[in-house]
Amino acid sequence: MxxxxxxxxxxxxxxxxxxxxxxxxxxxxxxxxxxxxxxxxxxxxxxxxxxxxxxxxxxxxxxxxxxxxxxxxxxxxAAAVEPAAPSPAPSTPRGGLLLPVMVNGRPVLIPLDAATASASELGPFLSPALVAGDEASLPAAQAAEWDAMSPLTRRSLLTHGLAASALPALGLDELGRVAEAMADARRYFDGPVLDYFGRQLAACKADDGTLGPAKTLPLVLGVVGAIEEHARDVKPDIRRDLLRLGAEGAEFAGWLYRDVRDFGRTLYWYDRAIEWAQEADDPAMQGYVLLKKAQLAFDEREPLRMLTLAQAVQRGPWSLPTRVQAESVQQEARAEVMLGATADAVATKLDRARQLLGARDDGASTLGAHYNDTLLTMQTAICYTEAGAPRRAVELYDESLVEDRFSPRDYGFFLSLRAGSLALAGEPDEAARTGVESAARADSTSSRRTKQELVRVLEHLRPWTNRPAVTQLREVIAS
CATH class of the missing domain: 1.10.260.40 (lambda repressor-like DNA-binding domains)
Incomplete structure (x- = not known):
């Protein structure tokens, strides 16, 4: 060869x-x-x-x-290729993209060459309408804002276009500070700039359940890309904090790819998160990512891998918040029922998960901060369904699945699971109606994970395939 x-x-x-x-x-x-x-x-x-x-x-x-x-x-x-410095005229490069940056409350379109966007994974998530084919696509008011920036700021934002995509809400002064950090990380990438990227990542997490991965991923990849690009250049005392934030961003990017069912890239980002957490001396993040890998194993219906990962979370050397420990115990119980245990056999583990969730955390870690009693109830319902007790699951969904307790994306996902439990419990019409409602949420938040669960619902509804409600669900999923 x-x-x-x-x-x-x-x-x-x-x-x-x-x-x-x-x-x-x-x-x-x-x-x-x-x-x-x-x-x-x-x-x-x-x-x-x-x-x-x-x-x-x-x-x-x-x-x-x-x-x-x-x-x-x-x-x-193309991330390794440095675009040419912009000319003073506020023109847009042919074949480039215009990425929106907020300056003094108004959107300014920052030119970024298409090759860089594509290589950094932004391309699939940007609308084709953003491809700039002529200079007239930059409005006069925005062109004036672009021209008002210092040449250094414009040049730095173009050179480091990936980072520019992660700057959705900057005033001119702060924009200049971040641009300086992009141009000379060792000198300017200090605590305030790091704090800014941390705030942007937190904002992405807060918006994810409403906007979905298609709109959230470009900004997250921009933040992680900026961190990865400059981690080699910053001062030593900044590097560890930078990599700790990078691990957090990489774990979140992995989750977003999981939601669009790109499991290869999910695993890639989870592995990056562990690598950066190891270098940053952040053992808790390492254990947390193992929990996320256990969740991925459930998506792929690999119960044995799910079991050993959940056990590794509990037995590892890291100090995890009790809410993370609670979820890992629940994951272990779910894996066991998928491997043949009955619901009664794992009742003790589910009770222990509830006790851990109610215990007070001593540390200040924010890992798993979203995990609460309602989510544990939803996961317990999943466990009952997997154990062959869908009627018990439906009772839990009816008790706790209330729309205002969830983000639109998560509410749609749990609706799909309720639909599956209803189908297995022999209630095809209610299952199909719930599935149609779930599909609407999945479409609005780009959640392929939810769509895949609805495909499983249709499999459960095969004995009732000719019923009108089931036919409607099938048409909605196919559209």
Whole structure:
């Protein structure tokens, strides 16, 4: 076979995959991906279309990469390419994107070249309408704001366009400060700039349940991209705090990819979160990410992996808030019923989870701050359904599934689970009506995770496939 296929390696890295996460997305062994990249083996034909799709290239490009061996057709990721400094005129580069930045309460469109946006994963989440094909797309008032910025600020924001996408609410003074940090991280990337990125990440988390991943991911990737780009340049006393924030952002990015069911990139960001948490000496984040991996294992219906991960959360060397411990105990109980235990057999574990949740936390950690009694009740209902007791699950949903207790995305997700329990309990019409209501929330928040649960609901409703309500649900999901 040929030598090392550097082009294939570059394509994988440009698509933000490790060998492990790409293998996971392809449902293959990591070693196999390594043999492809070393030129020791060829992907089987039926795997090639999915491989090309994951890498974001055409099938013809993939075949060329495999045939050329050591000579690749793809350049290094565009994030490493520095755009040219802007001219004084506020024009937009051809083929670029205009990213909105708030300046004095008004949106200013910052030009960013399309290659950088694409390589940094922003492309799939930006509307095609943002592609700038002519200079007239920049309104006069916004052009004046752009021109009013200092040349250093404009140049820095263009050079570090990924970071510019993460700046949705800055005044001119603060915009200049962040631009200086982008240009000279060692000198200017200080505590206040770090605090700013922390506030932006917190705002993204607060809006996620309403806006959904399609609108939240670009900003989160912008924050994480800025952190990753500058962690190597900052002062040593800032680096650990920067990586700690990066781990938090990477864990959140993993969750967002989980919601759109891109499990390969979910695993990639979870692994980055653990790596950065290790370097930042943040053991609690490491344990928390293991809990998130256990949740991912449930999505993929891998109960044994879910069980061992949930147990690792509880047995590890990290000091976790009791609310995180409570969720891990609940995850362990759910995995056990998926492996054949009865609901009564795991009742003690569910009671222990409730006790842990009610215990007082001594630390100030914000990990799992969203986890509360209502969420534990919802997860207990899931556990009952998996244990073959859907009627008990429906009773819990009826008791606690109230719209104003959840974000729109989460309410839609739990509605889909209620629909599944109703179907298994022999109530097809109510299950279908609940499913239709869930689908509306899933559409408004781009939650593919919810849509996948509704596909499972249709499977449960197969004995009643000709009932009008079931037909309506099937049409809604197919639309």
């Amino acid at each position: 040929g030598g090392r296929r550097t082009g294939l390696i570059r394509a994988r890295k440009a698509a933000i995959y490790t060998q492990e996460s790409l293998a996971h997305a392809l449902n293959m062994d990591t070693k196999t991906v390594g043999t492809w990249e070393r030129g020791e083996a060829e992907p089987v034909p039926y795997k090639r279309p999915k491989l090309a799709k994951l890498l974001g290239i055409s099938l013809a490009q993939l075949e060329e990469l495999l045939a050329e061996g050591t000579s690749g057709v793809l350049a290094e990721p």
